[in-house]
Amino acid sequence: PGGYGPGGHGPGPGGYGAWGAGWGGPPPAAKPGVIPLRPLGLGEILDGAVSTMRAHWRAVLGIALAIAVVTEIVVILVQRLALNNVIDNDALKDPDATPREVLRATGDSLLGSGIIFLVGVVGIVLATGLLTTVTSRAVLGRSVTLREAWRDAAPQLPRLLGLLLVLLVICLGVFAMGMVPGLIVAATGSPVGGTAIAVLGALGAGVVAIWLAVRFSLAPAALMLEKQGIKKAMSRSVKLVNGSWWRIFGIQLLTALIVGIISAIIVIPFSLIASAFSDGGFSGLLDGSTQLSWTYLVITGIGSVIGSMIKLPITAGVTVLLYVDQRIRREALDLELARAAGVQGHGTDAAASGS
Structure with missing residues (x-):
């Protein structure tokens, strides 16, 4: 026996096979939990969240259910008590409507959609913060109960809520700067020109808001895991996202599309059932004349809660794993995670080959 490998000069034990085994490349990364401890690909991030x-x-569904129920109750109350008698979209379907009426109807629609969108953003940020503990334990392969997750997250909740408030103020400020000039022009006697300026301003504000949202998207995870303050967490997010904006944006956009499709599959049947019990029936759902009755809102709300129980954990999990991935790429966090998980020898082979 011998060979051309480290132990001999021919085929057989210690020969070609030993050479391939001894010099076949670095060993696979350790995987104590839901992800391997190395820079992650898109599929590994999505798989880790699931x-x-x-x-x-x-723990995951308990947190997601609580957030989904609270946010949906807020949406139902806002739609029924605040927006039902304020929003008037009839002008958008009337070909004879004046520009002023169209502008007002457009503003009403944006108001309703904006409030619902902001409530959804609040839910996602809270879910990301509260599920950070669960996901970080899952990376290490450790179990966590709902009580343990709450106990770990509770001290940081005031700062998380403060971070949420700061992000909302920034978002509203951006849209205000984009739309107020057009609204002022429309109010001073030029509704057509004002509407055009307001729409262009809203589009520009949307681009800026998306850019800022991605830059600050890792702030909740940094705040919860690093026990940072609001300002420090936002600066950490900017630092981690810097140079990887398009990659993080693409992963988050794809995640939003996936969970959006899944949520729609769940929500649409509930919307059909709710329309069947409403005054306008299915025709009202098609032409947009369905009345926001309590029955309609409750039935659609149940569907939204079920959809959110899937959407929130996946969205939050992807965000937290993106934070972990960026720290692995920039700060060698995998070595620290390996030590915390009790993995022996992680990184030593790479260090030896490098030396």
Whole structure:
């Protein structure tokens, strides 16, 4: 026996096989939990988020259910008590409507959609913060109960809410700067020109808001895991996203599309059932004349809660794993995670080959 490998000069034990085994490349990365401890690909991030849901479903679904129920109750109350008698979209369907009426109807629609969107953003940020503990434990392969997750997250909740408030103020400020000039022009006697300026301003503000949202998207995870203050967490997010904006934006956009499709599959049947019990029936759903009755809002709200129980954990899990991935790429966090997980020898082979 011998060979051309480290132990001999011919085929057989210690020969070609030993050479291939000894010099075949670095060993696979350790995987104590839901992700391998190395820079992650898109599929590994999505799989890690779903695996966290499966492995810790009690804590994950408990948090997601609580946030989904609270946010949906807020949406239902706002739609029924605040927006139902304020929003008037009839002018958008009337070909004889004046420009002023169209502008007002457009503003009403944007108001309703904006409030619902902001409530959804609040839910996502809260879910990201509260599920950070669960996901970080899942990375290490450790179990966590709902009580443990709450106990770990509770001290940071005031700062998380403060961060949420700061992000909302920034978002509203951006849209205000984009739309107020057009609204002023429309109010001073030029509704057509004002509407055009307001629409262009809203589009520009949307681009700026998306850019800022991605730059600050990792702030909740930094705040919860690093026990940072609001300003420090936002600066950490900017630092981690810097140079990887398009990659993080693409992953988050794809995640939003995936969970949006899944949520729609769940929500649409509930909307059909709710329309069947409403005054306008299915025809009202098609032409947009369905009345926002309590029955309609409650039935659609149940569908939204079920959809959110899937959407929130995946969205939050992807955000937290993006934070972990960026720190692995920039700060060698995988070595620290390996030590915390009790993995022996992680990174030593790479260090030896480098030396």
